Amino acid sequence: MPAQIAVEVGTTMWRCVSFGLCVAAVLAGEAKAYKAYVSNEKSNTISIIDTTEKKVVGTVKVGQRPRGITVTKDQKYVLVAVGDDDTIQMIDTASNKIVDTLPSGPDPELFIDDPTGRLLYVANENDNTVTIIDIERRARIGDVEVGVEPEGMGLSPDGKILVNTSETTNMAHFIDTTTRQVVANILVDARPRFAQFKDDGSELWVSSEIGGTVSVIDPVKRAVMHKINFLVPGMRQEAIQPVGIAITHDGKTGFVALGPANRIAVIDATTHQVQKFLLVGQRVWHMAFTPDEKYLLTTNGVSNDVSIIDVAALKVVDTIQVGELPWGVAISQR
Amino acid sequence: MIRAVIAGGLALVLTARFTTAEPLTIKIGYIGRAEKKTTISLLDLAPDNDGLAGVRLALEDNNTTGKFLNQHFSLEEARIKSGTDPTDIVVQFADQGISFFIVDLPADMLLKVAEIGRQRDLLFFNAGAIDDRLREEDCRPNVIHTAPTRSMLADGLAQYLVFKRWPRWLLVVGSHEADKLFAEALHRAAGRFGAKIVQQRVFEDTGGARRTDSGLAQIQRQIPLFMQGAPAHDVVVAADESEVFAAYLPYRTREPRPVAGSAGLVPKSWDPAHDQWGANQLQNRFMQSFSRRMNALDMQTWSAARMIGEAAARVASGDPQAIFTYMKGPEFALAAFKGQKLTLRDWNLQLRQPILLADGRTIVSVSPQEGFLHQFSELDTLGIDRPETKCRLK
Numbered sequence: 001m002p003a004q005i006a007v008e009v010g011t012t013m014w015r016c017v018s019f020g021l022c023v024a025a026v027l028a029g030e031a032k033a034y035k036a037y038v039s040n041e042k043s044n045t046i047s048i049i050d051t052t053e054k055k056v057v058g059t060v061k062v063g064q065r066p067r068g069i070t071v072t073k074d075q076k077y078v079l080v081a082v083g084d085d086d087t088i089q090m091i092d093t094a095s096n097k098i099v100d101t102l103p104s105g106p107d108p109e110l111f112i113d114d115p116t117g118r119l120l121y122v123a124n125e126n127d128n129t130v131t132i133i134d135i136e137r138r139a140r141i142g143d144v145e146v147g148v149e150p151e152g153m154g155l156s157p158d159g160k161i162l163v164n165t166s167e168t169t170n171m172a173h174f175i176d177t178t179t180r181q182v183v184a185n186i187l188v189d190a191r192p193r194f195a196q197f198k199d200d201g202s203e204l205w206v207s208s209e210i211g212g213t214v215s216v217i218d219p220v221k222r223a224v225m226h227k228i229n230f231l232v233p234g235m236r237q238e239a240i241q242p243v244g245i246a247i248t249h250d251g252k253t254g255f256v257a258l259g260p261a262n263r264i265a266v267i268d269a270t271t272h273q274v275q276k277f278l279l280v281g282q283r284v285w286h287m288a289f290t291p292d293e294k295y296l297l298t299t300n301g302v303s304n305d306v307s308i309i310d311v312a313a314l315k316v317v318d319t320i321q322v323g324e325l326p327w328g329v330a331i332s333q334r
Numbered sequence: 335m336i337r338a339v340i341a342g343g344l345a346l347v348l349t350a351r352f353t354t355a356e357p358l359t360i361k362i363g364y365i366g367r368a369e370k371k372t373t374i375s376l377l378d379l380a381p382d383n384d385g386l387a388g389v390r391l392a393l394e395d396n397n398t399t400g401k402f403l404n405q406h407f408s409l410e411e412a413r414i415k416s417g418t419d420p421t422d423i424v425v426q427f428a429d430q431g432i433s434f435f436i437v438d439l440p441a442d443m444l445l446k447v448a449e450i451g452r453q454r455d456l457l458f459f460n461a462g463a464i465d466d467r468l469r470e471e472d473c474r475p476n477v478i479h480t481a482p483t484r485s486m487l488a489d490g491l492a493q494y495l496v497f498k499r500w501p502r503w504l505l506v507v508g509s510h511e512a513d514k515l516f517a518e519a520l521h522r523a524a525g526r527f528g529a530k531i532v533q534q535r536v537f538e539d540t541g542g543a544r545r546t547d548s549g550l551a552q553i554q555r556q557i558p559l560f561m562q563g564a565p566a567h568d569v570v571v572a573a574d575e576s577e578v579f580a581a582y583l584p585y586r587t588r589e590p591r592p593v594a595g596s597a598g599l600v601p602k603s604w605d606p607a608h609d610q611w612g613a614n615q616l617q618n619r620f621m622q623s624f625s626r627r628m629n630a631l632d633m634q635t636w637s638a639a640r641m642i643g644e645a646a647a648r649v650a651s652g653d654p655q656a657i658f659t660y661m662k663g664p665e666f667a668l669a670a671f672k673g674q675k676l677t678l679r680d681w682n683l684q685l686r687q688p689i690l691l692a693d694g695r696t697i698v699s700v701s702p703q704e705g706f707l708h709q710f711s712e713l714d715t716l717g718i719d720r721p722e723t724k725c726r727l728k
Contacts, residue, residue: 238674
């Protein structure tokens, strides 16, 4: 795979030499170096990937069963939920060392920070609550009761509506972030695991792992407008288990990880039609764009690797070995 | 007013806590067995609330969901002795407005309650009886089965033994009726998946206590003696639902061979050690409430109560007929921590489910095994399939 990229770079160089604009063109064509942080659920580590070099440049030992992961808005910390230690660890992005913890409830799994970067909303699977944490003060400042086994967390772009999915209740709970009250509950298909708003706030997508669908919800009407189904030729329906979702900034293309179907579905996010399936590693869980949206990285749980998708070409261009059972991925903004 | 909206099926969105109307109450009855099975190992003795704890947890789960939908689930519990007439308790529950019954009773008693229920439009969930005949010649249109069948259990085990390339089985069968039925299922499984039963021996139950002060000295000598002279075999498979001898086989066989079936590697719907696919969360909730881990019977009763909760949420109604129709339909899916959705076989109302293979400490594997294919659902490689069924639901 790297060979293919070298050829592309070579072609660019050859072209630019012929036009006498070589250096500028190569620099412009080069993706900026970002750091991707991958949580390895089994090996209790975070693999740090340089997205330009496309290789692991560091490994951080963390607590038991790391899953949900994000980089704080100020880029100073990587937050990782270590479920079996009932806490969220803070890794300093400068030193790559664990410097502190956040007081989540029991068994934290997924979380999302608000647009200001001040608050963190955490799904605690074991006690049917969403916990609100003040990141700066490292303090738990509130709880919201939701359905059984809260998991997916989405936040409207204006930060006003928090959406939590509950895996056994099978709902997307709409929480008003000002009053911290549940204001709506929307039934979706079985075992909803992830919630993702479009950047313009016009749609909310919720994946249902056991139901095998993605519900497209109108956040204003608070109703399911469409259900995306996935038919992979030659694959039994039970193996299609949607989990992670990513939608491009322009809201035109959606990506859905299909778990043990080992594929990422590419969806026209305007018509909600599946365009194609990209074969990635085994048991694909979650994904993240590089900030320039040039690449999409996916975590492949069973094959212990990360696939790199070229977003423009809609092709898998590289595979990187990481730790055991990679689960979550977050990418720094610089 | 709220109910009218729900009945209209338009209430996809309901505001929580602002609802002041009386919740819709859905009443569930649980009828279990009064007596407990004697087991060889103390560790296998069923806890007092075996099965009942599963229903109670599912009720909690249903009610957590129900508070967002203005639905409430209530539970009435009863236990009856084997061989007694279950009519009174069924009638008594029905008179209280209960339409859904989760039942853990022997096959004949289950058939009796189903008959009583037919006249009153009651719906039953067989959570305890694994007899194939209840899904075949004795199937009933008002009985859903969340317990797996003997043939599903046997097939789940057989697929794994074949995957391991242990095709030569020495089958040891107990002398009770249930043991013979399990042996029949194992014979069928061996034939379907390409294993060979090299010999079958019967271990007679001569009576006697499972626990004695003189202890294990005799067993250590008796088991190898019983097993001498057997033809070459890869694995010893035991059919001993009555718990007379199987647990004595591992480490005491004449040849150094693994044991499977009723001891050693055991096929089951659930196990206290199961933690995959989010099961850890369910086990944690269960532990918090009942100070123990979840057994197979608990999972079978939990599944039944969750099926009612799930369907009631989807149809936004407590009407038994609407709930039953939804469960049988193509939209229904139960998420039960087994890695894929569970659905109903529409020809006999058996819940499709993966079979766990447990060694008492860990889950060794989960069937169906890779490569056992099926045109409709790989879960239908387990148990008696549609083309072979003797069931006519009417």
